[in-house]
Amino acid sequence: MNSILVRHKWEPYVWLLPSLLLMVIFVVFPIIVVFSLSLSHISNAGVVGEFIGLKNFAAAVTNPAFPTVMANTGIWVVAVVGLSTLLGFIVAMALNANFFGRKIVRAVVVFPWATALVVQASIWNYIIKYEYGNLNNILLNLGIITNPINWRISYQIEFMWECGVGIFVTIPFVAFTCLAGLQSIDAVNYEAATVDGAGFWKKLRHVTIPLLRPSLTISTVLNIIYVFNSFPIVYTITKGAPAHKTDTMVTFLYMLAYAEQEMGAATALSVIGFLILAVVAGAYMMISMRKEEAR
Amino acid sequence: MKKTVTLLLGILMLTLACGTALAEPYPLDVIIAEYGPNTREWFLGAADGMGNGKNFVQAFEEANPDVKLNLEVVSWNDLATVVATRIQEQNAPDILNIDTFAQYHADGLLLPASDYISDELMADFFPSFIEQSTVDGVCWAVPDLASARALYYNKAILDEVGVEVPVTWAELEDVCDAIVEFYDGEIYPWGVDMTTDEGQAAFAYYSWTNNGGFVDVEGNWTLNSDANVEAVEFAVGLVNKGYTNPNPATQTRYDLQDMFAAGKLAMLIAPNQLPTIVKNSGNIIDYGLASIPHNEGASTASAGVMDRIMAFRDDAADQVARNAAIAAFCEFFYDPANYVGWVTMEDFLPAVNSAVEAMVAADPGFQAWLDVLAGSQFYPTAKGEWADVKVGVIQVEQNALSGGDVRALLDELQTKIAGA
Structure with missing residues (x-):
């Protein structure tokens, strides 16, 4: 009897062990290394030297581009996560409806998400190209414009394009997460709401959204992490140019590390990014779960 | 009798072991920058990379059986990252082909060029190019090509x-x-x-x-x-x-x-x-x-604009053998019979006088570019x-x-x- 209890007590840990080992080797260990590097002097050639305290952090936050990069990162995460969640939810509602060709539409919607981000970003780079871009070609051929338009006339506009591409590629993920949630809502809830005289908006507010909250929480938390860490879109379209004005934190630290050989400041920045992400994602999870428990 | 046989067997095995050790070629770790689509083919191509039925590695190892080349061609996009990572892992290459050397010299990672470049070969480089790689009278890298x-x-x-x-x-x-x-x-x-x-x-x-x-x-x-x-x-x-x-x-x-x-x-x-x-x-x-x-x-x-070849310091037990292997690589690389093919392959300009004659003979238009190069200013790298x-x-x-x-x-x- 005792041996069975002991076995049952340890069994979950035995099954978890391979995953835990992988996490320690590929996640925890690199994090520890980066934390250690962020407190060490790293030369331009990459030689790791002595402990220098928080000097790398000071170098990172006093970089003239740092405030712009932080503001960009905030706009990037809020715009991409916020708008893709809103639009993804609308797409999910549409895909949940019964209409002819629904399966084909679902397959098409997943394309942007299923394609590699760098491919997506490169395609959009060609679409908005001034000289031979598809967008200008189509508009010229349709006679809507007579001269090509420079769709990248300023860095602010370029950053808006980057956010747009980010939203475009994120919508499918939100849509399918929400769609899974919508399909798990029992039709009885809607029937009861109908009997109570609820219209579309009331059903949406009092039935759909509350019951979809777990799906939305998961998609939002994962999206915050994915979008914050997203590298290919900004790097492919502008590489942060001009002078880091379109960089987000991840592309900025990459450019610091590999274009500017400021490896120390880059590791410090990656630690800052990790902590921000841990706090934001953790706080969002806690708030959402508390609301759920309160319900 | 038994003791004698055992002794003889021991001596035989020792001799074989020593023979094997002596025959082992010196492994030389080389990183080459990928200048264009032909670089990989020239160094590592399946066949006829150099246009003489061999690629560079095959031709070099045939001419230098005591050296084994572990040669890697790395894209310019990744080159600095790859080298920095290798340095962090204390696994710097023996020979590196890249644009700048000052960051490696600043950390004391490089060997002086005189350790592996013969006086004769050193005299063959364009002097203005060597000046660009000299700090306090010591040359730390040699040019491989220019544009x-x-x-x-x-x-x-x-x-x-x-x-x-x-x-x-x-x-x-x-x-x-x-x-x-x-x-x-x-x-x-x-x-x-x-x-x-x-x-x-x-x-x-x-x-x-x-x-x-x-x-x-x-x-x-x-x-x-x-x-x-x-x-x-x-x-x-x-x-x-x-x-x-x-x-x-x-x-x-x-x-x-x-x-x-x-x-x-x-x-x-x-x-x-x-x-x-x-x-x-x-x-x-x-x-x-x-x-x-x-x-x-x-x-x-x-x-x-010029790129360079440089050699990293290493704690190899036999520094003489290592320097000799690096020197053999450089002698073979800069031999006009090989070097001219390398430079013309991606349309670059040479860094050694011995290649000029052959290149101008093959393409008289080259002379105009050599004149431009002679009057060029360089980055203070x-x-x-x-x-x-x-x-x-x-x-x-x-x-x-x-x-x-x-x-x-x-x-x-x-x-x-x-x-x-």
Whole structure:
């Protein structure tokens, strides 16, 4: 009897062990290394030297581009996560409806998400190209414009394009997460709401959204992490140019590390990014779960 | 009897072991920069990379059976990252082919070139190239190849507009204005690359043709000199007046070369490889070559760019054998029978005198480029601050493009680099 209890007590840990080992080797260990590097002097050639305290952090936050990069990162995460969640939810509602060709539409919607981000970003780079871009070609051929338009006339506009591409590629993920949630809502809830005289908006507010909250929480938390860490879109379209004005934190630290050989400041920045992400994602999870428990 | 047999067997095994150890070729770890599609083929190609039935590694190992090459061709995009990672892992290559050496020299990672380059080979390099790799009288790297920049112009466009090739900055602005007027903006008159890819070249082109530059004759940083401020303001002014490609902060030299090959760009400063790019595009472009325009009172200048081969220090037990293996690699690489093929393969210019004769004989047009190269100025890559300066001038250009004050930006950079 005792041996069975002991076995049952340890069994979950035995099954978890391979995953835990992988996490320690590929996640925890690199994090520890980066934390250690962020407190060490790293030369331009990459030689790791002595402990220098928080000097790398000071170098990172006093970089003239740092405030712009932080503001960009905030706009990037809020715009991409916020708008893709809103639009993804609308797409999910549409895909949940019964209409002819629904399966084909679902397959098409997943394309942007299923394609590699760098491919997506490169395609959009060609679409908005001034000289031979598809967008200008189509508009010229349709006679809507007579001269090509420079769709990248300023860095602010370029950053808006980057956010747009980010939203475009994120919508499918939100849509399918929400769609899974919508399909798990029992039709009885809607029937009861109908009997109570609820219209579309009331059903949406009092039935759909509350019951979809777990799906939305998961998609939002994962999206915050994915979008914050997203590298290919900004790097492919502008590489942060001009002078880091379109960089987000991840592309900025990459450019610091590999274009500017400021490896120390880059590791410090990656630690800052990790902590921000841990706090934001953790706080969002806690708030959402508390609301759920309160319900 | 038994003891004697055991002793004999022991001696035999020892002899065999020693023989095996002696026969083991010395492993040499080499990283080569990937210049273009032919580099990998030349060094590691399945067959006939060098055009003599062998690739470089096969030919070298055949000629040097006591050395085993572990040669890796790495893309320029990843090269610095790969090397930095290898250094962090204390696994630096024995030989590295890259552009700059100062960052490795600053950390004491390099061997002096005299440890592996013979006096005879050293005398074969163009002296001005060796000077660029010398710190305090010691040469730390040797050039593997070079390229030079000049002004290319589309003859058909200039003829149609009815303008001459510009010689001065004022003429350049007039020609650009005429092209914009004539083509109503459909043709870009002038190409500018201020990207992180090679924005430092733009700084060099305009500052060197305005009697400015990165350093003075004593080698002190002069980034915020009046001439440099005027040069950057002039270059940014060309962009703001609509004389250039629309997005110089994101359009690289490769984009510009493609535009020129497509007949969309009238003039650009480009390396000697441009004719091959035009030829490969399949378009027929009637182009000419001229000196880079200069400001009134200054003279033209060409920008030379060279890459290098360097050897890293190592704690190998037998330093003599290691140095001999590195020396064997260099002797074989710079042997004109091999080196000429390497340099011409990707349309570069040679770094050794012994290759010049053969290359000019094969293509008399090469002489003009060698003359350009002889009069070229080079980036001050031997200075330890070069990596920061390179990034800094690109940031200045890009900030100036978005409205920043050039004087203030260059003052700030000068203070950061030189402290004054």
